[in-house]
Amino acid sequence: MTDEMIAEPDLRDDDQPGLDNWRVDAIRAAIEAEDAARLNDLIEPLYAADIADLLEQISGGERRAFLRLSAREIDGDVLSELDESIREEVIEALPHDVLADAVRELDSDDVVDILEDLEEPQQEIILGALEDADRVAVQQAMAYPEYSAGRLMQRETVTAPEDWTVGQTIDHLRSIDWLPDQFYHVILVDPKMRPIGNVTLGRILSAKRATKLREICEEVFFTIKATEEEKEVAYLFNQYHLISMPVVDEADRLVGVITIDDAMNVLDEEHEEDILRLAGVGEGSLSDNWIETTKQRFPWLFVNLLTAILASGVISLFEGTISKIVALAVLMPIVASQGGNAATQGLAVAVRALATKSLTRSNALRVIWREIAQGVANGVMFAVIMGIIAYFWFGQPMIGVVIGMAMVINMFAAALAGLLIPLGLEKMGFDPALASGAFVTTVTDVVGFFSFLWLAGMILL
């Protein structure tokens, strides 16, 4: 330990909370020594998000020992922050009273977030630990569809009638004995409880007491239906720089509010989903063990195997040609690879553009045309480069011509596939990121192998 402290003194800054390598090592040592007092000292300066990260980073055995030694350090916020892959395990290991205390201190939206990923018996335990009013609130939220605004919102709102003044509002806020932990707006509502505007607390504090709330409403104001997808929530917050947004029922009555920290979380999860889906990984977390990981990756690899066999089937059509000119077997992966790479580029741009709603009916045709133009332009450049290389490599000018022509054809196909496959998926209501590498590169493999080997057969034999 002493060596480490000398070697990395800057990592031991107790003033700056957070999880650094020094602390993780020290905590693991304390766990191994079963030293609960030392462990608690080391955990003490950590925030909930850090304790959750810690539990995710240590091994399963260390985690069980930690929960035996310091279960009481796991509060509701830590449970909220935990990755769902280990949350279940942690909840099972917690003594009932600790679990009950933990969930009771949470807002209803956080309890819902935890419940969503649990099995029925564990859900029952948590619901049973809640007070009656909270349990009803949580059950009402669970009645909304998964990944909906209704699941994301907190039910505690701060409202004012539309004709109130700043003075009335301040007096009211100071008189009520309970306000949510985090709120940024007073929501103006009409007599039917329909939200009609947001007033920031900053403006309430700085305006004259006689000012009507309605005169100092935020210019940008949106409400969202509780049944709307959370993806749409994240989009609206990001697009319009919102801080909080009222959630309404089918009759436009206020039922809750979503704050930007929750929206940021959704945005982050959406991005994770896009990156993983584009790479053909459905889900997965670092805390999963190798068996879970193997199971998660197998399906996409199996799809890829089928598409690879399809491409091989194309090659097998030309076995006769290849047996006469073995150089073709050497060069054919280059055509396929360039096409695959070009298609992946277009795919990433398209998926991102669809996620930000910047690829629409208005510009789709122009973008398709642009992708084709750049595909052909890069195709021609690489045709020339690769044609010359192939000529010098194999000493046959015509082999350079064949690979050049195949390259242009495949880059054209790549441009179309990289854009049209995600666009088509979006149109059919699927996530365009599902167009992942495997599908799009099947097109470029098939077109690449076919055009190269067919042209070779026609021109060289």
Added chain:
Amino acid sequence: MTDEMIAEPDLRDDDQPGLDNWRVDAIRAAIEAEDAARLNDLIEPLYAADIADLLEQISGGERRAFLRLSAREIDGDVLSELDESIREEVIEALPHDVLADAVRELDSDDVVDILEDLEEPQQEIILGALEDADRVAVQQAMAYPEYSAGRLMQRETVTAPEDWTVGQTIDHLRSIDWLPDQFYHVILVDPKMRPIGNVTLGRILSAKRATKLREICEEVFFTIKATEEEKEVAYLFNQYHLISMPVVDEADRLVGVITIDDAMNVLDEEHEEDILRLAGVGEGSLSDNWIETTKQRFPWLFVNLLTAILASGVISLFEGTISKIVALAVLMPIVASQGGNAATQGLAVAVRALATKSLTRSNALRVIWREIAQGVANGVMFAVIMGIIAYFWFGQPMIGVVIGMAMVINMFAAALAGLLIPLGLEKMGFDPALASGAFVTTVTDVVGFFSFLWLAGMILL
């Protein structure tokens, strides 16, 4: 037009601002008719972010006509929202007085954001349009490094001495005649202007007047150095659910504040960068024309060509083997493709884990072991599947054994490459997303072709 209105009546909901297909079509028609009055009517209900989206989605010609007809609709917020690829063009087209009005109404951080991407002469025009005090503030911010917290922060802060009470604070806030548009905390500072805590406006409004601010500070409190990277800012906001964070200079004195909407924007840009880099696209926007796009994509395609040639070089070592058994040429892309796909899966998981700081020294070894275990496990399963398929396809049992063995070897290599290449890049201070497809799949191409063809030569000949 009438047809459209009947066909898509739900798209014409003027109560819900936002850009829908109906409105874009109507705007394009008004532009073509040079009907400025109609154009202004159609733009009127749009927010700044929507007008910016509109300008990005219409063609270059329509954009120029729009700016001729309705330049006055372009205010500072629209300029802020515009994609940098067309911002320059729009700024050049704006009359000087419109541009001056637009930038004068912006906060200093938004002006900095606009200036960053402009050429020198345009920077001069905008700086010249600012009032003296604002210009100095902007120039000070521009002195911080690009992509730093200093560039991101707003300089307008709301502070209170650490010994103030809630009552003093409220009286103070109500007495000063200027407060920032958006602020969520009063920052507690010591006599040397060092931030020591954040108090939310909600708590100020609900606490008793005699309460000391220091007693109702937020539990989670971070400051960040102005020279720190904006990526770190986004991480901290996301990790700790912050709403605003004070920015300090080298002596820990308060110099500004960053709010969550800016952090969310950075998080979104970081994600965009990751997705595009993983696909081998450095940058690029939908508004770029085909020549720019061709230039942007060429470098990575060129790198891919070199790596593809390397893989072909491996194949050419075995031309003799292939000429004797052409089936090898048919099957070899399957080995390479499965490896490439497996490596891409691991790569995406690693890049994402590094971005969220969940892959650290503490768990790196365990994750490496897990990746190897799942690589070998999936490798063995696909070896059996593909071995059987190859046996039936080509009628030779030993060709099934060869492809099976090569598959296991390549999936093992894929597991290592997908994880170690991004880890190595991170360690050397590069963005792990640069490990993009092209590099990682080079490993699996080379290992796949080599192991398959070499084993074939040893076993089958």
